[in-house]
Amino acid sequence: MCLYIFLASVLSAQDVRTSKSGLNFREVALNSACNSFNNQAFMAILDILNYPDPRLYTVAEPVQEVDATIHRLIDDMAETMYAAPGIGLAATQVNVHRQVIVIDTSEDKQNLQVFINPRLLTQCGSQDYEEGCLSVPGVYETVTRAEKITVEALGRDGKPFTLKAEGLLAVCIQHEMDHLLGKVFVDYLSQLKQVRIKNKMKKRQRNHA
Ligand code: K1U
């Protein structure tokens, strides 16, 4: 709002040439400045659900339209993932039950990858990787997953793409797709380990309360 008043006073009130949209150039400039200000200034860090919160077991619904609400969710999820810090985040973990994933496994954190409505087309081989999860803080356990995968999804622009992945990226995509199916990596572990992890989380919650 402050920005709007500031720009309104800076842009000349006499400049009333009309654009194609029917707005005058002063209004177009104000709208575009305010949109970009809103997008950048109000990205939020979202609360991440902690295991064994029952909401983590919700199956996510497909996204029907990649609109401004989904863009806002993606931006907030990316902000939340980078702040955590983590290399991936599924919408389920922030209690939004839509098929949206963000991932950045790059060193410099400049390669955000967005997967909307992801589908696994092919998988082959197997690899063991010591996984972590932002919903299970402080727990790292080895999980066996496919070594190479091909995934199809929509990007942030709503356009379909196909990606071949291996190594950490393949692990991360599979881990995040499990979240969308209501599955947490702890579910792959023995009953004894699951009980121990649940007790550790309860203790952690008591100490952080
Ligand atoms: O889904 C999540 O909870 C995010 C998770 C992704 C993941 C990590 C490792 C294997 C599979 C999936 C994390 O990001 S846990 C944190 C983490 O791995 C990390 C944090 C900081 C720097 C590097 C890695």
Ligand code: ZN
């Ligand atoms: Zn996780």
